[in-house]
Each structure stands twice: as structure tokens, then as C-alpha cells.
Amino acid sequence: MSNRIDSHQHFWKFDPVRDSWIDETMAVIQRDFLPEDLQPLLKENQFEGCVAVQASQSEEETHFLIDLASKNDFIKGIVGWVDLRNANIEERLRHFSAYKKVKGFRHVVQGEADDFMFGAAFRNGIKALKEFDFTYDILIFHRQLPAAISLVNDFPEQKFVIDHIAKPDIKSGDIDSWKKNIEEIAKYDNVWCKISGMVTEADWKNWKPADLKPYLDVIFANFSADKLMYGSDWPVLNVASDYNEVVKTLEDYISKYSVEDQNKIWFENANLFYNLID
Template sequence: MSKRIDSHQHFWKFDPVRDSWIDESMSKIQRDFLPEDLLPLLTENKFSGCVAVQASQSEEETNFLVDLASKNDFIKGIVGWVDLRADNISERLRHFSSNKTIKGFRHVVQGEDDDFMFREDFRKGISALKAFHFTYDILIFHRQLPAAISLVKDFPNQKFVIDHIAKPDIKSGNMDSWKNGIEEIAKYENVSCKISGMVTEADWKNWKPSDLKPYLDVIFENFSADKLMYGSDWPVLNVASDYTEVVKTLENYISKFSTEDQNKIWYENAIAFYKLDQ
């Protein structure tokens, strides 16, 4: 196996107020997670770098990740946060474009109303990204796929990537509406997808690889190896698994794929999508 990039992980200094989404059921991750915690896991699993993704909605978060990246060269890129609805969005994007580590932005749309991606102010922000060559990570629950389909259709020149395969309800095994949405959104050339965040949508205590397989089948049938990239979703994955187990689950699933396709999923697609320095 050649180099690998973890296209989706987070860092934080735990703040119980700001990080209130990390409730008591997720007590395993109610603490700080910083680059020195991740590096041994990356090394052990043959990863040469990662993309750090925002976990809270503030420009301070973006600056926090920039600071970490400036001190840790294995952080190859950052997906930050900026208020895409702001009147001065182009000015803010111009400001952040001076830092080459920032590759794109994300908003926690899964926490918004289902019509959020139809909002004029949000779409105005999306329309401003391309001038600065920024990507956009789509973080949604599967019920929000119709709105995401509308978004990617209306912005054909914007590069999008779906986080966590759009969060299907793996625990219940109900996949019909999610599958229909994935089949539709995968038709758009400007959309990629991260193989990430699956174990936390499954039964945390009792999941097994066979629970994930039907969902992986759908993702691979529709996106193909050319538009898929691996992301661990560390440290969130710790509520249901551990870093190495999640890596091995995907290793086993794609073990019969060609070396060329495996390299795309582990490495090349993330490099190309985020324009990472190798």
C-alpha cells in the first residue's frame, strides 16, 4: 500500500458548553484531542497525513486549526468554518485564502432546519467559494439529501464532498430513502463522498462489519472508486470503535479491488479534491 491520507478528523480542547453535542452517552470523547494524540494512530496505520475538519461554528475554530497545522506538518489541509450567510462573505473568504492550508469550509447543516440549504443567504455564500478555489463539505442527515441534491445541481462548478455518506440510519437497517438520495446525488460530477462516520450511525455497542456492508455496496455502486475517499472521523469514532478497527474494516472491504482503485480511495482522491501538498 502506498501513502494514505485521512480525509476527515477533528481536534478540540474540550469545552462542555461549546461542545454540548458531546453528551454523557459520548463520555469517551469528553476530553481534549490534539495532534499528539492522533499522530501515533496515523503512523501505526500507514497514514502520511490528514485533513482537519471544523467541529464548532466560529472563525476562532478555523484559526485554531490553522495554528495546529502550522506546528504539525502531517496536517495537510483544513476544512474550516466561516459564516457563509454573512454580508461580507467574499471579504472573509479573501482573508482566509491567504492561508494555503485552508482548503474549504463546512457548516453543520445536520443541526439546521431541513430547508436550510435553500436559503438565499446560504446559497450566496456557496456561490462565493469558487472564486477562491474553496471546496465545501456537506454534513447532513439522510433526510436532508433532497436539499443537498438541489444545491449541487444549482452549483455545477462548485466542488462538494458528502461527509459520513449522508448519515443513513445504519442502526435500524432502514436504507430505502437514503439509497434513492445517494443514487441521485452521485450522478453529479461535482460531488465526491467520504467513507467516514459509519460506525457512529450503527449500533455503538454491537455493530459488526456486515452491518456496514450494504451501505458500502450502495456507495461504491454509485460513486465508484474515482469519487470516494477515506476519512476516520476520529475522535468521534471512539464512541463506537477505535482507529485501527475502522481502518481494517475498510481494508477488508476493498481488499479485492485493484491496487489502482485502493490507492485512489486511500490517497489520490483526497489529494486531488483538496489539492493537498504531498
């Protein structure tokens, strides 16, 4: 079996104020999650490494991930946070470009107004990423896809990846408007998509692989194996599943694909997108 990369997971030292999004319904993840918690799960599922993605919006968070990555070789890349709307964004990006494992940035746009990605200051920040060869992770709810389409259209040289397949409402089975927008955004050569975060958009207690299949069918039909990468969204996935079950669900779904295509999804696409392995 080829090596694998988990292209999307998080670490945190739980802080109830900062991490207020982790409410009582998510009590199972109201604790610390650190590299020593993840490493055995990666090993068990043949993962060579992972990409650590920001969970809170501060430069302290980015430096926290840099520190963890400096001590844990299996953390192959970091998607940090920086204030893209800051007037001195170039200076901040130059600062972070000194850290080899920082590959890109993300903003929690799902928590912002639906027109957030049209903001001039935000777009100025997106424009600045290219000079430093940084990627951008798009974290949105499916209703924000039209704004994301405008963004990727206006920055054709910038590499984007959609997190959590843009969070369709899997629990209700609603698919139509999400599908139409996925068909549109997938046409752009500069856009990839992470197969991640699906179980937490489904019915946490009662989901089954068949609930995910229509959504997987759409992203595979539109992005193909060349533009998709696996991400666990650990430890958030623990509210609805566990690491092994999420891996197994995708293994079963892609078992009909060629070994080459499976390798792209598990390893090569994340490596290419984030430039992980020297």
C-alpha cells in the same frame, strides 16, 4: 503500500458548553484531542497525513486549526468554518485564502432546519467559494439529501463532498430512501463522498462489518473508486470503535479492488479534491 490520507478528523480542547453535542453517552470523547494524540495512530496505519475538519461554528475554530497545522506538517489541509450567510462573505474568504492549508469550509447543516440549504444568504456564500477555489463539505442527515441534491445541481462548478455518507440510519437497517437519494446525488460530476462516520450511525456497542456492508455497497456502486475517499472521523469514532478497527474494516471491504482503486480511496481522491500535496 502507498501513502494514505485521512480526509476527515477533528481536534478540540474540550469545552462542555461549546461542545454540548458531546453528551454523557459520549463520555469517552469528553476530553482534549490534539495532534499528538492522532499522530501515532496515523503512523501505525501508514497515513502520511490528514485533513482537520471544523467541529464548532466559529472563525476562532478555523484559526485554531490553522495554528495546529502551522506546527504539525502532517495536517495537510483544513476544512474550516466561516459564516457563509454573512453579507461580507467575500472579504472573509479572501482573509482565509491567505492560509495555504485552508482548503474549504463546512457548516453543521445536520443541526439546521431541513430547508436551510435553500436559504438565499447561504447560497450566496456557496457561490462565493468558487472564486477562491474552496471546497464545501456537506454535513447532513439522510433526510436532508433532497435539499443537497438541489444545491449541487444549482452550483455545477463548485466541488462538494458528502461527509459520513449522509448519515443513513445504519442502526435500524433502514436503507431505501437514503439509497434512492444517493443514486441521484452521485450522478453529479461535482460531488464526492467520504467513507466516514459509519460506525457512529450503527449500533455503537454491537455493530459488525456486515452491518456496514449494504451501505458500502451502495456508495461504491454509485460513486465508484474515483469519487470516494477514506475519513476516520476520529476522535468521534471512539464512541463506537477505535482507529485501527475502522481502518481494518475498510481494508477488508476493498481488498477485492485493484491496487490502483485502493490507492484512489486511501490517497489520490482526497489529494485531488482538496489539492493537498504540492
